Amino acid sequence: xxxxxxxxxxxxxxxxxxxxxxxxxxxxxxxxxxxxxxxxxxxxxxxxxxxxxxxxxxxxxxxxxxxxxxxxxxxxxxxxxxxxxxxxxxxxxxxxxxxxxxxxxxxxxxxxxxxxxxxxxxxxxxxxxxxxxxxxxxxxxxxxxxxxxxxxxxxxxxxxxxxxxxxxxxxxxxxxxxxxxxxxxxxxxxxxxxxxxxxxxxxxxxxxxxxxxxxxxxxxxxxxxxxxxxxxxxxxxxxxxxxxxxxxxxxxxxxxxxxxxxxxxxxxxxxxxxxxxxxxxxxxxxxxxxxxxxxxxxxxxxxxxxxxxxxxxxxxxx
Amino acid sequence: xxxxxxxxxxxxxxxxxxxxxxxxxxxxxxxxxxxxxxxxxxxxxxxxxxxxxxxxxxxxxxxxxxxxxxxxxxxxxxxxxxxxxxxxxxxxxxxxxxxxxxxxxxxxxxxxxxxxxxxxxxxxxxxxxxxxxxxxxxxxxxxxxxxxxxxxxxxxxxxxxxxxxxxxxxxxxxxxxxxxxxxxxxxxxxxxxxxxxxxxxxxxxxxxxxxxxxxxxxxxxxxxxxxxxxxxxxxxxxxxxxxxxxxxxxxxxxxxxxxxxxxxxxxxxxxxxxxxxxxxxxxxxxxxxxxxxxxxxxxxxxxxxxxxxx
Ligand SMILES: Nc1ncnc2c1ncn2[C@@H]1O[C@H](COP(=O)(O)OP(=O)(O)OP(=O)(O)O)[C@@H](O)[C@H]1O
Ligand SMILES: [Mg+2]
Numbered sequence: 042x043x044x045x046x047x048x049x050x051x052x053x054x055x056x057x058x059x060x061x062x063x064x065x066x067x068x069x070x071x072x073x074x075x076x077x078x079x080x081x082x083x084x085x086x087x088x089x090x091x092x093x094x095x096x097x098x099x100x101x102x103x104x105x106x107x108x109x110x111x112x113x114x115x116x117x118x119x120x121x122x123x124x125x126x127x128x129x130x131x132x133x134x135x136x137x138x139x140x141x142x143x144x145x146x147x148x149x150x151x152x153x154x155x156x157x158x159x160x161x162x163x164x165x166x167x168x169x170x171x172x173x174x175x176x177x178x179x180x181x182x183x184x185x186x187x188x189x190x191x192x193x194x195x196x197x198x199x200x201x202x203x204x205x206x207x208x209x210x211x212x213x214x215x216x217x218x219x220x221x222x223x224x225x226x227x228x229x230x231x232x233x234x235x236x237x238x239x240x241x242x243x244x245x246x247x248x249x250x251x252x253x254x255x256x257x258x259x260x261x262x263x264x265x266x267x268x269x270x271x272x273x274x275x276x277x278x279x280x281x282x283x284x285x286x287x288x289x290x291x292x293x294x295x296x297x298x299x300x301x302x303x304x305x306x307x308x309x310x311x312x313x314x315x316x317x318x319x320x321x322x323x324x325x326x327x328x329x330x331x332x333x334x335x336x337x338x339x340x341x342x343x344x345x346x347x348x349x350x351x352x353x354x355x356x357x358x359x
Numbered sequence: 360x361x362x363x364x365x366x367x368x369x370x371x372x373x374x375x376x377x378x379x380x381x382x383x384x385x386x387x388x389x390x391x392x393x394x395x396x397x398x399x400x401x402x403x404x405x406x407x408x409x410x411x412x413x414x415x416x417x418x419x420x421x422x423x424x425x426x427x428x429x430x431x432x433x434x435x436x437x438x439x440x441x442x443x444x445x446x447x448x449x450x451x452x453x454x455x456x457x458x459x460x461x462x463x464x465x466x467x468x469x470x471x472x473x474x475x476x477x478x479x480x481x482x483x484x485x486x487x488x489x490x491x492x493x494x495x496x497x498x499x500x501x502x503x504x505x506x507x508x509x510x511x512x513x514x515x516x517x518x519x520x521x522x523x524x525x526x527x528x529x530x531x532x533x534x535x536x537x538x539x540x541x542x543x544x545x546x547x548x549x550x551x552x553x554x555x556x557x558x559x560x561x562x563x564x565x566x567x568x569x570x571x572x573x574x575x576x577x578x579x580x581x582x583x584x585x586x587x588x589x590x591x592x593x594x595x596x597x598x599x600x601x602x603x604x605x606x607x608x609x610x611x612x613x614x615x616x617x618x619x620x621x622x623x624x625x626x627x628x629x630x631x632x633x634x635x636x637x638x639x640x641x642x643x644x645x646x647x648x649x650x651x652x653x654x655x656x657x658x659x660x661x662x663x664x665x666x667x668x669x
Contacts, residue, residue: 095567118576125573133571138564143586143661152582153572188662204568 042244043092043129043212044068048104048114050087050096050268060315061087062268063323064104066342069212074238074245076255076276078291079265082312085248086134088265089214092246093131094121108212127157130205134216134248136197140189146200147185153207172203176233195226202230209241216248231258252295256280264288267313267323273348284347284355286330322352330358363668364655371647375640376426382639383422386632393439393630412439425636435637440629446637453619454641456526457611460534460618461604464542465596472546473592476553481580483558491550498547504609507540524615537610545599549592557588586660593660597653601646 050062062084069075077085090096092106092113106113108129113121133139141149150169154160160168166185173181176199189197198218205213215234219227235258238245247259255262255276262279264272264287272285283289290308310327322328325335330353342350349355394400394408409415413424428434435446479491501509514536515523527533560566561584569583604619611620619638626634658665 090567093571095570097562122573122575125571127573131571133564133568135564139568141565141569141583142663144583152574156573188666190663191666201568204572 042069042071042109043246044105044107045088045092046105046107048088048091048102048106050084050091050100050102052097053099053101057316060268060318062091063319065265065268065270066104067263067270067273069244069246071211072238072242072244073261074247074259076259076262077246077248077265078250078252078255078262080250080291080312083250083265084268085250085265086216087268089131089216089246089248092214093125093129094118095131123157126153126205126210127208128210129212129214130208130210131214132202132205132216132218134220136201137194139201140197142189145186145188146192150200150204150207153204157208168207169203172206173200175206175237176200176203177229178203195222195230198222198226198230199233202234206237206241210243212244212246213238214246214248217250218247219254220249220251227254234258252279252291264291267315267319269319269323269350270342271324271350273342274346278347284349284358285351286328286353286358287324289358290327290329322350360655360658360665360668364651367651367654371644374647375643378643379426379429379636379640380422382636383425384418386630386635387418389630391630393632395630412437425633435640436633438626438631438634440625440631440634446633449622449634450619450637450641453611453617453622456529456616457604457607457618457620459529460537460541460610460616461600461607463534464538464545464603465600467538468542468546468549468599469592469596472549473553473589475546476550477557477580477588479550479554480557480561488554491547491554495547495551498544502544503540504613506543507536507610507613510536510540524613526616526618533614533616537607537614537616540614541603541607541610545603548599549595552592552595553588556591557584560584560587563587590657590660593653593656597646597649600649601642604645605642 045068046066048062048065049060052059052061065084065088067075077088079085087096087100091100091102092108094113096102102114104114108124111120111124113124140146147166147169150172151161151165154165154168169185170181173184178184178196178199184192189200192200202218205215213234218234219230222230231254234245234247237243245259247255249255259276262274262276263270264279264285266287271287272279272283274284279288280292283292287308290306293306294308296305308327313323313326319339321336321339322331325331328335332353335352338352340350340352342348347355392414393412394405399405400408406415413421416424425436428436433447435450438444438446438449441449475487475491475494479488482488498506511523514521521532521536523536525533566579566583569579574582605623607618608620608624610616611618612624619641622634623638625631626638658668
């Protein structure tokens, strides 16, 4: 349904270019739940934004994002506007700033229905209430005329989710839908997304830096580092046997119920410098398995399982 | 909202009273008085004059009489320098003139400044953006006391299109140059403010959310970006309008509009206590009213402020 091919995103800045995403390819089938994981700055949000043409003005893209036959990177805005919200919904990372502080919640949700389905007045209100109930916003009827600042962070996150669900899009891009929330609410929201996905058969691209969130939710996981795919595998395989040194490092930083006393270790070193085009594996500098060649060649993602972008054979990894 | 407005209005009264007291004493601290001049009056005449205006009484009695007359009769007293004119007369005559072109000047500032700023922001680094930058620089080089003579040179002397001064009951030909000369530099500031504000708003995450909904750029601009863009402009306009009214002295003199600015200058030269006090009160009431209006408009636009007002 969605096929991202050789996507690169770079930003023009005062100090040259920032190569945020480098030749990323993946696809999502109808009804699939794919996770995009990676540490902060690895390019997850920019990938999601590029799918809907929402990148900042200083962004340059190359590659193709195929959605039901159209290339989202090159179709005219007019056509893209028919796909936005209607076919592909997005849940933004920061619910505190992504709602308009000067408009009531009803108006912000209602305008989506008005635009795409011509619904107004009581018909629109009924639909708005229906999704607000679906995301379990208590007392929704009396809160329609409230402004974003009158809701707690968790409630705002639900409103942002409700907005993405309004038109039951075929694909939802969920960018850290739970990072702003405490753990109990986090679990609730994830269950909610799961229910909705089951009910509407939506595809979901779940973006997170938290492997714990992915574990119970996504069929497949794509591991990103320095704007490049390091590994792609079924989520259960990633947990059972990560095949890339970076993924292994990530796993060591996730608490494990089977070994509650195991030591948690963060990956030493800093995120990569992205001001130069990639010529070598971006993780090499922090990789404990790196050999000489790792610093000079850029392995591609293998096309059959195990799908990994690493010079070192799986058996030789520590 | 209503009770808030009333409360604000009630607060004006004590503030004005305090202001009267301060102005009253400040003026007396300044050397000289309304009747000192190069050639001193004979002591007998002086005594008569002082008695006539109650200036021989102790200060606190003078203050009390002044305040009492305002409260009871809304009477700001006689002018000390202009024979047989009361402060009420002077204000009633001059203030409407200044207020009229001041109002049109403010309209000019907003009607030109806001769209210009928005176009400059939307066509970032384009022709219009440069026009605006040029205008901003232009208005810095040509403040109103340079701009006014230039305009007269062009529109009156060279082209013969507009009268070079006078008021003539406020016909538009007479209003236009004072209003434009007074407003141009503020217009440039409003344009710059609007430009910066819109550029910032368009980068806000909630505008990205609006785009993600599939709304057209035009709808986004009008429905989502307009209000927050105008907020800083609105708060800027309250003091500016007061500056425009109080700072119109030059315009009043240059265009001989008969506006209140002329009275202000005269009164300052002649130590005309009652006129100065009267104008100080007028200006402060104006400031209060405008600030209140701006706060109300602000609250109307910004729900966060609104819920804070209850
Ligand atoms: N407008 C921009 N100009 C320059 N660089 C940018 C711009 N937007 C993003 N970047 C850079 O792109 C890189 C990837 O950013 P992105 O937002 O995708 O990270 P992320 O993986 O979502 O991280 P997080 O988990 O913190 O949200 C970062 O290094 C960021 O600094
Ligand atoms: Mg992000």
